[in-house]
Amino acid sequence: xxxxxxxxxxxxxxxxxxxxxxxxxxxxxxxxxxxxxxxxxxxxxxxxxxxxxxxxxxxxxxxxxxxxxxxxxxxxxxxxxxxxxxxxxxxxxxxxxxxxxxxxxxxxxxxxxxxxxxxxxxxxxxxxxxxxxxxxxxxxxxxxxxxxxxxxxxxxxxxxxxxxxxxxxxxxxxxxxxxxxxxxxxxxxxxxxxxxxxxxxxxxxxxxxxxxxxxxxxxxxxxxxxxxxxxxxxxxxxxxxxxxxxxxxxxxxxxxxxxxxxxxxxxxxxxxxxxxxxxxxxxxxxxxxxxxxxxxxxxxx
Amino acid sequence: xxxxxxxxxxxxxxxxxxxxxxxxxxxxxxxxxxxxxxxxxxxxxxxxxxxxxxxxxxxxxxxxxxxxxxxxxxxxxxxxxxxxxxxxxxxxxxxxxxxxxxxxxxxxxxxxxxxxxxxxxxxxxxxxxxxxxxxxxxxxxxxxxxxxxxxxxxxxxxxxxxxxxxxxxxxxxxx
Numbered sequence: 001x002x003x004x005x006x007x008x009x010x011x012x013x014x015x016x017x018x019x020x021x022x023x024x025x026x027x028x029x030x031x032x033x034x035x036x037x038x039x040x041x042x043x044x045x046x047x048x049x050x051x052x053x054x055x056x057x058x059x060x061x062x063x064x065x066x067x068x069x070x071x072x073x074x075x076x077x078x079x080x081x082x083x084x085x086x087x088x089x090x091x092x093x094x095x096x097x098x099x100x101x102x103x104x105x106x107x108x109x110x111x112x113x114x115x116x117x118x119x120x121x122x123x124x125x126x127x128x129x130x131x132x133x134x135x136x137x138x139x140x141x142x143x144x145x146x147x148x149x150x151x152x153x154x155x156x157x158x159x160x161x162x163x164x165x166x167x168x169x170x171x172x173x174x175x176x177x178x179x180x181x182x183x184x185x186x187x188x189x190x191x192x193x194x195x196x197x198x199x200x201x202x203x204x205x206x207x208x209x210x211x212x213x214x215x216x217x218x219x220x221x222x223x224x225x226x227x228x229x230x231x232x233x234x235x236x237x238x239x240x241x242x243x244x245x246x247x248x249x250x251x252x253x254x255x256x257x258x259x260x261x262x263x264x265x266x267x268x269x270x271x272x273x274x275x276x277x278x279x280x281x282x283x284x285x286x287x288x289x290x291x292x293x294x295x296x297x298x299x300x301x
Numbered sequence: 302x303x304x305x306x307x308x309x310x311x312x313x314x315x316x317x318x319x320x321x322x323x324x325x326x327x328x329x330x331x332x333x334x335x336x337x338x339x340x341x342x343x344x345x346x347x348x349x350x351x352x353x354x355x356x357x358x359x360x361x362x363x364x365x366x367x368x369x370x371x372x373x374x375x376x377x378x379x380x381x382x383x384x385x386x387x388x389x390x391x392x393x394x395x396x397x398x399x400x401x402x403x404x405x406x407x408x409x410x411x412x413x414x415x416x417x418x419x420x421x422x423x424x425x426x427x428x429x430x431x432x433x434x435x436x437x438x439x440x441x442x443x444x445x446x447x448x449x450x451x452x453x454x455x456x457x458x459x460x461x462x463x464x465x466x467x468x469x470x471x472x473x474x475x476x
Contacts, residue, residue: 023372027397030376034397037383037390041440055384059341066343140340140387141351142452144437144444147387148345176387183387188347190443211448212348268345 053178056149060181063138064151106200130274132156136164136171136184136267146189146209148172148267150182152275158182161241164273169247169264170194170235171273182275187248187263188213195220196248197236204236207248207261215249217259227251227259243279320475328474329369330378332467333359337382349449352456354463355382356429357422359396361460361467363403364418375400391436395429418464423457430456 134152152158154177164171164184172186185192188209196207196217204220205227217233219226231251237244249261337355359378362369375396382392406421413421430453434444 020372026373027376027400030373030380031394031397033376034379034383034390034393034395037393038436038440041389052384052387055338055381056340056387059338059385062338062341063343066341136345138340138343139345139347141344141346141349142339142353142355143386143388144349144434144449144452145387145442146347146349148347149340186347190438191441208443211444213346267347 052176052183053153053181056176056181056183057153057178060137060149060151060178063149064135067135067137130276131162132158132275133272134158134182134275136166136273137181139186139267144211145191146186146213147175148184148186150174150184150273150275151180153178153180153182155179158275162275162278163242163246164275165246166265166267166273168266169249170242171265171267173241174275184273186267187265188215194242194248195236195238196233197244199232199234199247202236204238205233205258207233210260213263214252215261215263216255217249217251217261219258225254225256225258227254229253231259233261237279237281240279240281243276324474328470329362329467330374332470333362333378334381337378337385340385340387349444349452350455352452352459353426353429353433355386356392356396356399357426357456357460357463358467360399360403360422360425361463362471363400364413364422364464365467365471367403367407370400372400373397388433389436389440391433394436395432399425399429415461419461422460422464426456426460427453 132152134150134156136148137151139146139148148171150158150164158174158177160174160177162174164174170187172184172189172192174182175185176183186209187194187207190209190211192209194207195204197204203226205217206220207215207217210216217227229251233248233250235242235244235246235248247264249263251259251261253260333355336358339351339354355378359370359375375398376393379392379394379396382388382396383390386392402425410417410421430449431446434442434446434449438444
């Protein structure tokens with residue numbers, strides 16, 4: 001074995017030395033460019049989205065194709081697994097049916113109440129058509145932020161800021177679009193805050209990702225911890241973006257200052273995801289402000 | 302006695318075949334780029350467990366062959382990794398830093414064996430993940446270190462395999 005050369009010393013050639021020096025200068029300025037990108041991302045999170053979309057458009061068709069294969073495999077596995085735990089599942093379902101009966105009664109009541117209130121408000125609840133139906137094909141599992149990739153981009157009319165929902169519940173928010181793919185910030189991301197309310201009594205709360213796929217719920221009302229295990233939460237529509245009434249999560253544990261919840265929509269088993277138009281709340285009616293008119297006369301006192 | 306004519310023929314072409322310079326140059330770069338494209342894998346995970354494959358392959362090559370990268374290679378490949386993984390400049394910033402650290406390490410530890418490489422790689426990847434977490438939190442996230450511990454452990458355990466794969470690719474490209 002030969003002793004490895006100590007470093008990149010190119011010898012006595014000036015030309016080679018300058019070349020190496022230029023290489024290192026490039027490396028350092030490149031690293032500084034990276035730092036600059038980090039800092040701009042801090043102040044403008046949507047800044048370099050146009051660039052990012054390009055690489056994403058390359059990878060998303062590959063993921064789409066692979067997704068088809070994996071989907072088939074998982075269905076077979078689930079069919080087998082369903083037989084194995086059929087007995088315990090039967091008992092659990094029996095309990096669930098009993099619980100659901102009471103839920104249906106309160107649900108009917110809610111529907112009645114809802115229609116009455118709506119009539120009262122003369123609110124036109126038009127069914128908002130989704131922008132497009134797509135599929136969550138992959139995710140960025142290396143990144144501590146939880147981004148998923150949707151296989152529809154701005155060519156299909158998807159734009160940044162639109163909420164994405166699956167058949168089970170809220171999935172996330174489109175944060176960036178390529179031509180044929182879009183990046184979705186999942187609700188389980190630690191930076192994603194969703195205003196929610198308890199489905200049963202409308203208790204307002206905020207949901208935020210915990211970092212491991214679960215959510216933390218924080219009550220918007222000060223006081224004792226109001227959460228109970230099994231509480232279900234839906235979007236409240238407060239502040240726009242997410243339309244009200246989309247299922248978000250079910251409480252699975254109580255924390256010292258809130259609750260831990262599991263999202264209803266499991267992005268790993270999403271067949272389809274609907275991109276919905278951004279929910280816009282009507283601005284409050286303008287209040288009349290009476291001001292004294294002041295005349296400015298220059299040079300006179 | 303039969304002469305092994307076919308065999309001789311193959312041996313001659315083996316001797317005459319030089320590995321193509323394009324293959325020699327492009328295999329390391331392409332392997333890092335492909336490893337960076339983990340979002341092309343059709344799996345959806347909503348918590349960080351995938352090891353940073355791009356960074357690991359990049360570092361794996363560097364540990365095997367000290368002159369494999371230009372000083373600025375980390376910038377270009379890191380930039381690609383950032384674009385693929387939705388990170389805001391993390392790899393662009395850290396990969397050239399990893400290269401500089403490795404240059405310093407080369408001066409201190411010119412002789413390294415498998416265990417030294419593993420330890421070194423583990424330390425650098427752990428540092429990389431912690432810095433990536435810091436940057437992710439600076440740019441909008443709020444993840445605590447506990448939740449990336451599984452990712453760190455998986456990365457450390459997978460690192461020898463990563464070096465193996467780089468080694469196999471290295472042999473293939475020089476064949």
